[in-house]
Amino acid sequence: MRWGLFHKLMFTYLVVVLITVVTLGGAFYQLLTTYTINAKQEELVEEGLQLNQVTAGFLTGMTDKRSFSSLLAVLDRFTGARVWVVDKTGLIILASQEMGFARGRLYSFRGLRLDPEETRQVLAGNIVRLRGQSPRFNEPVLTVAVPVTTTGEPGTGEVLGAIFLNAPITGVTATAARLFHYLVWAALLAGVISTLLGVYLSRTISRPLREMRQAALAMSGGDYRTRIRAEGSDEVGELARAFNDLANGLEQSMEALHEEKGKLDSMLSSMSEGVVAVDREGKLMRLNPAAENLLGVSEAQASGLDWREVLPVRELVDLFQETLDKGQILTGTFELGAQKMAASVSPILTVQREVLGAVAVLKDISQAERLEQMRREFVANASHELRTPLTVIRGYNDALLEGVVTDPEKRKSYHLSIREETMRLERLVRNLLDLSRLQGGKVEVEMVPLDLKGVIEATATKMAGAARAREISIDMRLPDTLPQVIGNEDRLTQLLIILLDNAVQFSHPGGEVVIRAEEKQEEVWASIADQGVGIPTEHLPFIWERFYKVDKARTRSGTGTGLGLAIAREIVKLHQGNIWVESQPGKGTTFTFSLKTVKTV
Template sequence: MHPQSWFWRLLAWQAILCVGLVVAAAMLATRSAAAGWSLPRVLLVLLLVALCISAATIWFSLKRLHQPLVELARLARQISAGDGDSVPSSLPGEELSEISGALQLFRGRLEQRGDQVQQNTQRLQTVMASMIEGVLAVGPDHTILLANQAAQRLLDFATSQPQGRSLLEVTRARSVYEAVQHALETTKAVEREFDSPGVQRRVLLLRATRLPGEPCPGVMVVIHDVSELRRLENLRREFVANVSHELKTPLAAIKAYAETLRMGAVNDPENNLAFVLRIEEQAERLHQLILDMLQIARIESGQQTFNIIDVGLAELIDECLAQFADLAAAKQIDLVGELPADELTARGDEEGLRTILSNLVDNAIKYTTTGGEVFIRCQATEETVTIEVKDSGIGIADKELVRIFERFYRVDRARSREMGGTGLGLSIVKNLTQAFGGSVGVVSEPGKGSTFRVTLKRCKPATPAVTASAV
C-alpha cells in the first residue's frame, strides 16, 4: 500500500470518530437531561475523549509512516556512498515495495553507467598512451589537468605525476607557457615551433586551442615532433644546392672550352685536341654524376630491384684487382688482395656488391699518395662476412667521420674535384649495403690511412649428403 493510503485511512478514522462523537453526544444529551447533567459538562467530556482518541490515532499512523521513511533514507545513503551491493533485493513493508523496485532499477542503471565510464576511461588512457603526439590539458591557472606519456617525454617533465602541478614547475619549455597564455586570451588556435628542452634536442610543433565554455575551462595543447621532417627538408635543400653546384662546374668547363674553340682555337693544331679532350673529360664527369644520382634515387625510393643470391667473394675481389691494376700502377700504389681460402660467399646482388667494392677501392686509390698501399681482404664469422678495404692514404679526421657517407660530402672538396670524384661513391656504398641487410663503417686516422668495412650476411656452405652403401 502506498504511504498516501495511511493519510486517507487517517481521515476515514477521523470521520468515523466525528460521527461516533455526534451520536454519543446526542445519546449523552438525552440521558444527561434525564439525569440532571449540564450540557457543557457533557460536551467537555466528549471533547476530551475525542482529543485522546485523535492523538492516539495520529501517533499510530505517524509511527507507521516514520519507519519506512527511515529505512528509505538509510538505503539512499548507502547508494549515494557507493555501497550498492548491500542494498537488499526487496524491502520489508507493504509501503516500500514500489520504492524498492525503483531503487533496484536505479542501482542497475547506475552500475551500467559506471561500467561504461570505466570502459571509456580505459580506452581513452590506451589511446593517449599509444599516441606519438604529446597531448596536454592545462587549466586557466596554468595547472596541468592531463598529460600523456608522449608529452612528458617530448617536454622532458621533471616528474612522472604532473597532474595538479604548475606548467612551469614540471617543464622548462617557456614557449609552451607563452602559447597557453596566448590561447587563453584569444579564440584562435596558437601555433609555435621551438626546440625542446633536455639533453636530446628536438624540433617541436605546438598547437594550443582554447576549450569552449565561460569561464574558460582551460587549453588543449597538441605537440608534434617534426625533427625528422625538418632534417629531411634541410637535406633536400642541401641536395638541390649540391646538385646545382656539381652540375655547374663541368658545364662551365665545357662551355669555356667550347667558346675557346669557337673563337679560333679550333684552328690551332697544338691546342685544339687538348681542348676537345677536356670537353670529353668534363662530359664524362657529368655523365657519371647523373648516373650516380639516378642510382641513389632508385635505391632510396625502392624502385631498383635486386637479385639477392649467394655471391662468391674470391672471384669478386679478383675482378676488382684486375680492374684497378693499371690505375694503381700509374700512381705507383701497391694494390694487394687477400683471397679467401675457402669458397666464402655473401648474400647480396652480384652487380651491387661489385659496385660497392669498386667504389671503395677507387676511393682508396684516389686518396692514397704515391708509394702507398691498398689492401683488400675478407673476414668471416658464423653469421656474417666482412669485406675490408684498407689504405695508407691521407686519412680522415674524427669530426668528418660522422658525415663521410652523406651525399656530396667531401673532406677535401678541391682535391676531390681535381680527381674527378662526384661525392656520391660512399653514399652509394651505404645505400646498397643497407639494401642487402648489412652495415658499413670506417676507422681512420689522419696521416695513417683509412679502413672501410662492409658487413653482410654470410651464406653457410651446404652440408654434403652422406650416401649409405648397400652391403
C-alpha cells in the same frame, strides 16, 4: 503561497479556455455585426435600384404622386428604412414618412433641402453608402443614396434626382447582440466543464510526477538502482519508462566513463609525442610519460604546481599563455637541449566557448630538420655537380665557335676537355638513375654463388693502374680459401670499385690500401682500409647520403660524382648484407661489408 503542479495545470486550463472563448466570441460578434450591416446596405442599394425607374417617372411627371407615395410607404414598412426622393437641387420633394423627431424637436422632411456635401456624389451619378450618426435622426443610421436617371440605370442618362434610404443601425445589430448573449452563457458552461476536467487531469499528471521526484532525489545521491512503477500507455507512463531507461543509461555511462578514462590513460602513455595539460588557474593537470622524459619531471611531482615554474622553456610558456589569453590554437618551435621541438597548443573550451585551460602536444622534429637540411644540400650539390661541367663545356665550345683558339693542339685539348666533361655528366646522370632504381627496389639482378676472393682480386687488378698513378699500393691480405657467397658479380664489382676508388683518392702519396676478407658467423666480411685523411666522428652517420661533403678537404678534385657511397650502401642492401665504416681523422678509414655465404641461404 507556493503553487504545486496540480494548481498550475488547473489554472492554465481555465485561463486557456477563458481566453479562447472571449477571443472567439469577440471576433464572431464583430464579424456577424459587420456582415449584417453590409448585407443591409446591399439590400437598400437593391431596393433603390428597383425603385429607380418608377422614381424617374415621378420626377418627369409620368407617375401619379398618390400611387408613388403609397409605394414608398410600403417600402418603408417592409425594409424599416425612411425613403426620401430628392430633386437635382437637393430638395426633399417626397418622403415615406412626412414627420421626423431629432435633437429634441419635431420637423417635416418634405421641403427640407440637404447640404450640397450630402448630395454632391449621388447627383454626380454615384451610389453612396454611409454609416453613422445623422443630424436628422436620434440614432445611428445606415444611409444609401441611389441616383435617379432618365434611363433608369445609374451611370447612364441624365441625373434627375436621387433616392435616399435611411435604416436605423439598432435594428440591424439586435440579432448580433442576441447571439453574443448566448455565447456568454456557453462560455460560462465551458468554464465549469473545464474546471472539472482540469481537476481530473491535473491529479492524473501530478501524482506520478511526485513519485518521480522522490526517485530523482535518490539518484542525485548516487543511487542509480532506484526505479519507479510505469503504469499506463499515455505520456506519463512513457515518461516513467523513460525515467527508468535514464537510470539504466546513467549506470552504464558511469561504468563507460571509467573505461574511457582507462583508455585515455593508455593512449597518452603510449604516445611518442609529449602531452602537457594546464588549467586556467595556472596549475599543471597532466603529463604523459613522453612529456615527463622531455621535461625531466614526473606527473606526480608536477601535478598541482604552477606550470610556469615546471616548463623549462620560455617559448613554451609564452605559447601556453597566449593560447589561454586568445582561446586560439597556436604552434611554435623551440630548442630543448640538443633537440628541436615543435609544439601545438590548443585551448580547452566549454560549450559557451569559455577557456578552461590548454593542452600541448610536443614533438621532436630534430630528425625531420636534419632530413630537410640534407634535402636542401642534395639539391644544391646536384646543381653544383651539373653546373660545373656545363660551364666548362660552354666556355670551351664558345671559344671554338668564335675562332678564338686556332692552334690545332689547343683545339684538340679543348675537344678532349669537352669530351671529358660530357662523360662526367653522363656518369653523374647514370649514377643518379642507378641510385634511384636501387633505392626504389626496381633493380632486378641474378643472384648466383660467387667466389668473392676472385672478384676482389680481379677488381684490385683493374684499380692497380689508378693507384700507381697516385703512388698508392694495393695490398690484398686474403686467406687461401673463402666460402662462396650469393651475389651478382657485376654489382659486387661496382661496390669494390667504389670503395677502392675512395681509398685511393683520399690516401696520401706513398700510402697503402689494404684489402682483407674472412669468414665470420656464417658470413664473409670484406674490408678496405686506407691511410688517408680520415673522417670526423660527427660526420660518419651522414656519409651515405647523396652528395654529402664532410668539408672542403674531403671535396675530391677528380672525376667522382659524390654518389658512390650511397650506391655502395644500396648494393649491399640488395645482397641482404650490411656495410659500416670506422675512421680516425689523420689516420685513415676502413669500410667493411658483410655477405651471406651459400650454406646460410
